[in-house]
Amino acid sequence: MATVASTVDTTAEAKLLRFALKQDALGSGAFGVVCVAAAAVFGELFGLPAALLYPVGAFLVAWAAALFLLSSRPAIGRAAVGVVMAINIAWVAASVELLVAGWFPLTGLGIALVIVQAVVVAGFTGLQFAGLRKHA
Template identity: 75%
Template sequence: MSAATAPGRVRGRAAAATPIMASRPSLRESMPGREPVTMTVHYRHDDRFDAALTCVISLAQGRQRPVRRKDLIMAAVASPSTAPAKAEAKLLRFALKQDAIGSGANGLVYLAAAAIFGSMFGLPAAMLVPVGAFLVAFAGFLLYLASRPAVNRAAVITVMAVNVAWVIASAEVLIAGWFPLTGLGIALVIAQAVVVAGFAGLQFAGLRKS
């Protein structure tokens, strides 16, 4: 092959390739009267996001009207992530877990040493056993509530109501003298009331933030 014929063949191949490239329609030609749209979607699993994404895709395919920047912004706003929700509920989950630890430990001690506590604190053992069983069950419910992906607000309000009722009952025990409490018994009732009131306060603060 000579040097004179090689460029001719190269030019011939380039010329033959030109019609193939020119025959491909551009995006603007395939969508007459519409501007091409470029979308970047950051996907997170969320039902509302799925609905918003479906709406955007249907708009992009021309089923309703051309996609505008306003549509994309509205779709992004309509799909909040679950990660910020978990971060906002961090204080609430912490309060529920601490309440569960305190209630569970207290309940187990009541069940294991009801007779000893009865003589030491002046509280009847017949009352400490059912109270201990309730506290253990209550602790399990708190742990279950704190482990859920979305904390149930109505359940948290119920937990706060139980804690407030405990504080009120503790005050009634001290004021009305329902039981012949010893000095240690009075200190125990006051300490428990203060701790439970603190749990209720933390749960209220966490509920407001979540």
């Protein structure tokens, strides 16, 4: 019976997974910084309250730091990547819920923003899954 390793190797085997984690970190960090720096402007432009954008932005900056740390480790734990993917899936589900429930009076640009960022996060998650499967 084959044993599944609990970590991903540091060499080229983990190239796709590291790439996916770093891209997720870059996107999350950039979006987080913009949310914190321009919460009032974003709130008006997209129909989202600044009081929501500040903590979301701060979370995203911290999330980005955690993703960079994970991607730079000598061995990437599969369980850690599973947690990252679960959080990303929860983010996408919350984005859909935000649209369906109508919690905020989103503008057309706000609806587009929520859809685009959810699609991007889903894409990162797909790449992370592919990176894990490639080395199973």
